[in-house]
Amino acid sequence: MKDVAVITVAFNKRAVLNICIKELLKSNGKVNFDIFVIDNGSTEDILSLKRKHHINCLRLKKNYYVSKAFNLGFEHFKIANNYSYTLIMGSDVLVAKDLIFKLATTLKKNPQIAVTG
Secondary structure (H helix, E strand, C coil): EEEEEEEEEECCCCCHHHHHHHHHCCCCCCEEEEEEEEEEECCCCCCCCEEEEEEEEHEEECHHHHHHHHHHHHHHHHHHHHEEEEEEEECCCCCCCCCHHHHHHHHHCCCCCCCCC
């Protein structure tokens, strides 16, 4: 089982999402993580980021709004079965380069914690 699934829902704003992904990919290598982008019916070419950054993408044919889009992504990629932890984030968020490591470490050391942020 891998450590962390980072999942986000995007509706257009490809340039902003591209910066978000670049920052995530700068994260240190102490944690094994994968990035999943749910394209929530965008008119922009969000899927081109899949090839550019070697990430996982799911294109939805229409906009299901954020909650349902996240749920469809979880089901499609079988996140719960393959990852110890999940980082749910907005597609316009810039993260500190050690955020994923700090969150995963906190959760590993404190199994009574269900949610952190």
